[in-house]
Amino acid sequence: MSDLFDLAIVGAGPAGLAALIAAAEASDGRARMAIIDSRPQPGGQYYLQPPPDFQPPARESFLHHRAEAQAWFARASACDADWLLDTDVWGITRLDDAGWQLHLRGRDALRCLSARGVILAVGAYDRPIPFPGWTLPGVMTAGAAQNLLKSQGLLPGRSIVVSGSGPLALAVAANMAEAGARVAAFLHAAPRLIRRSLRHLPALWGQWARLREGHHYWRVLRRARVPIRLGWAAAAAHGEGELRAVRAVRLGPDWRPLPGAQNTETFEADALIVGYGFTPAVQLSRLAGCRHVFDPRSGNDAPAREADMASSQPGLWIAGDGAGIGGAALAQIEGQIAGIAAMRDVGYAQRERAEAQIGRLRGALRREQRFAALLAALFTPGPAFYTLAQDDTLMCRCENVPRSALVAAAQDGAQTINEVKGLTRAGMGLCQGRMCAEAVAQVMRAARQSGYSPPPAALDPDLSPAATPRAPLWPLTLDELRRPVETVEPGRR
Amino acid sequence: MRIAPESPLAPVARGGSITLWVDGQPVVAYAGETLAAALLAAGRRALYRPAGYGEPIRPHGVYCGMGVCFECLVWVEQPRRAETDAPAQDGAGAWLRACVTPAEDGMRVRTRADLPGA
Numbered sequence: 001m002s003d004l005f006d007l008a009i010v011g012a013g014p015a016g017l018a019a020l021i022a023a024a025e026a027s028d029g030r031a032r033m034a035i036i037d038s039r040p041q042p043g044g045q046y047y048l049q050p051p052p053d054f055q056p057p058a059r060e061s062f063l064h065h066r067a068e069a070q071a072w073f074a075r076a077s078a079c080d081a082d083w084l085l086d087t088d089v090w091g092i093t094r095l096d097d098a099g100w101q102l103h104l105r106g107r108d109a110l111r112c113l114s115a116r117g118v119i120l121a122v123g124a125y126d127r128p129i130p131f132p133g134w135t136l137p138g139v140m141t142a143g144a145a146q147n148l149l150k151s152q153g154l155l156p157g158r159s160i161v162v163s164g165s166g167p168l169a170l171a172v173a174a175n176m177a178e179a180g181a182r183v184a185a186f187l188h189a190a191p192r193l194i195r196r197s198l199r200h201l202p203a204l205w206g207q208w209a210r211l212r213e214g215h216h217y218w219r220v221l222r223r224a225r226v227p228i229r230l231g232w233a234a235a236a237a238h239g240e241g242e243l244r245a246v247r248a249v250r251l252g253p254d255w256r257p258l259p260g261a262q263n264t265e266t267f268e269a270d271a272l273i274v275g276y277g278f279t280p281a282v283q284l285s286r287l288a289g290c291r292h293v294f295d296p297r298s299g300n301d302a303p304a305r306e307a308d309m310a311s312s313q314p315g316l317w318i319a320g321d322g323a324g325i326g327g328a329a330l331a332q333i334e335g336q337i338a339g340i341a342a343m344r345d346v347g348y349a350q351r352e353r354a355e356a357q358i359g360r361l362r363g364a365l366r367r368e369q370r371f372a373a374l375l376a377a378l379f380t381p382g383p384a385f386y387t388l389a390q391d392d393t394l395m396c397r398c399e400n401v402p403r404s405a406l407v408a409a410a411q412d413g414a415q416t417i418n419e420v421k422g423l424t425r426a427g428m429g430l431c432q433g434r435m436c437a438e439a440v441a442q443v444m445r446a447a448r449q450s451g452y453s454p455p456p457a458a459l460d461p462d463l464s465p466a467a468t469p470r471a472p473l474w475p476l477t478l479d480e481l482r483r484p485v486e487t488v489e490p491g492r493r
Numbered sequence: 494m495r496i497a498p499e500s501p502l503a504p505v506a507r508g509g510s511i512t513l514w515v516d517g518q519p520v521v522a523y524a525g526e527t528l529a530a531a532l533l534a535a536g537r538r539a540l541y542r543p544a545g546y547g548e549p550i551r552p553h554g555v556y557c558g559m560g561v562c563f564e565c566l567v568w569v570e571q572p573r574r575a576e577t578d579a580p581a582q583d584g585a586g587a588w589l590r591a592c593v594t595p596a597e598d599g600m601r602v603r604t605r606a607d608l609p610g611a
């Protein structure tokens with residue numbers, strides 16, 4: 001079939017761009033490729049830039065990585081590929097012979113595209129953790145605050161509390177101060193950080209750029225005299241209709257919020273930024289039928305992969321944060337490996353040469369994997385952190401489902417996420433469970449452990465934090481569905 | 494709040510100025526901004542949408558900022574593209590995610606604070 005692409009890459013972030021460039025090189029430019037991204041510009045989360053109407057900041061900063069981004073964009077746009085930006089992939093289906101069909105939604109029409117191989121490089125989003133008041137306007141994720149600043153030059157408020165765990169929380173707190181906001185408090189949740197870090201010192205070896213960046217942020221916070229609380233987190237957001245104050249709480253060694261007045265402090269603020277790590281966007285890989293495993297160390301569900309980034313489905317590779325959180329550098333290495341492996345398997349790259357190229361990337365891959373494991377070990381919230389949610393806290397934001405309804409469903413015998421979804425509507429709303437899945441799974445696990453719901457099963461596959469995904473992954477309108485679906489073919493655009 | 498030009502992180506220049514109509518009031522924004530940015534900069538943080546199943550309507554706001562959570566839905570009159578089939582309350586229009594929708598000159602946006610129960 002001549003209307004087939006050799007390779008389609010979903011996601012034009014660090015992983016997708018690296019995959020594109022590596023595949024173009026490995027096939028000597030012969031492969032017919034397409035790269036698709038929801039966003040209007042390439043770059044994903046890490047290389048997000050201001051819109052073309054803006055003139056970006058003159059000075060290079062850790063925020064934009066502008067020079068690096070421009071270099072990647074230049075290399076990627078020199079590759080022979082069809083670019084489909086501003087285009088969501090809302091479904092994926094296997095073709096009968098070999099390959100995949102991707103279902104797309106562009107600005108003006110639905111399209112579809114078939115390819116012999118697909119690389120998913122779809123990234124991640126902030127891990128949502130419910131707490132009282134988290135639906136109040138003024139409470140937003142670290143990713144939201146960073147995007148607003150990075151691409152729009154905007155602060156979410158005048159007086160800001162940042163609560164989180166991990167490098168992004170630190171970066172965002174410092175960015176807010178650098179951009180002129182008053183940071184009312186920086187709450188870094190991970191308990192006993194220093195003691196636990198010592199055990200992982202070897203993984204920091206070689207990560208000089210990251211350590212320099214972290215040191216810079218720390219200095220910014222000190223210079224701005226930001227109150228810093230280590231081992232504390234935002235426990236509740238208060239306000240009528242909008243955020244006015246944040247109640248912070250000290251955490252015990254297992255992340256359990258501690259009771260008592262001496263463990264509580266209130267900060268006035270008009271914005272609260274929360275960031276407790278990331279959740280890989282596994283919706284497409286699950287829809288494609290890839291096997292997923294729950295990794296208790298990172299608290300995430302992730303696709304199982306071979307060393308060459310192949311998923312359990314033929315002709316489907318997965319690279320970057322969408323396969324497990326690892327940062328931009330790891331995403332790029334994984335993207336390269338996936339790009340080379342895809343060209344090897346569709347027959348454009350000679351096998352031995354491809355293997356040798358992949359082999360040369362192993363060392364760097366392992367170093368970044370070690371660092372990712374360190375971040376997961378230090379910063380992943382413990383299950384007890386989910387007890388911040390109270391009976392009336394909305395766990396499913398879309399369908400307004402409070403925690404009490406989930407507990408009742410578990411007590412009534414619901415055993416899987418799908419059953420809870422059926423009973424309570426949690427996960428049935430517009431976000432399709434992206435915001436509540438992990439919190440629902442935590443309620444279910446707690447219910448099982450406390451014995452009022454059958455067998456204990458921390459690793460029960462049915463309790464992986466996702467209900468069965470359904471296409472479309474984003475709501476489509478009847479109007480869109482009524483119009484003819486255009487087929488995208490190589491080089492025709 | 495748009496960051497002050499003296500901050501090292503501020504863009505050197507924003508796009509040309511445009512005017513949106515938010516709940517009938519003019520709001521000045523800049524080309525290249527998303528609806529979410531324009532609304533936040535204008536201090537319009539509380540957004541509303543119809544309650545699904547009889548629950549009271551609660552204020553929503555930008556949460557994920559990257560198109561994932563749908564908490565930033567606003568009603569846009571006669572947009573170029575609709576995002577959900579939620580029934581029109583009145584007139585032609587659609588619910589759009591403010592955080593991924595570019596603001597356009599003359600766009601008419603409603604936060605729906607007028608919904609009964611909001």
Ligand SMILES: Cc1cc2nc3c(=O)[nH]c(=O)nc-3n(C[C@H](O)[C@H](O)[C@H](O)COP(=O)(O)OP(=O)(O)OC[C@H]3O[C@@H](n4cnc5c(N)ncnc54)[C@H](O)[C@@H]3O)c2cc1C
Pocket residue numbers: 010011012013014015016036037038039043044045046047087088089090121122123124125126142143144146168171278281284319320321322326327328329331
């Ligand atoms: C919110 C957030 C903030 C971060 N901040 C920092 C930071 O300050 N410093 C740092 O060093 N690292 C940061 N990271 C980590 C770093 O950005 C990521 O590790 C890196 O971007 C991963 O690259 P990626 O290519 O795997 O994914 P991404 O960069 O996330 O790119 C994925 C791309 O896929 C697209 N996509 C996803 N699903 C679809 C679909 N269905 N259809 C079409 N397109 C789709 C997205 O639009 C996106 O452009 C952050 C990560 C996140 C999630």
Ligand code: FES
Pocket residue numbers: 554555556557558559560561562563564565566590591592593
């Ligand atoms: S804020 Fe989450 S979709 Fe817009």
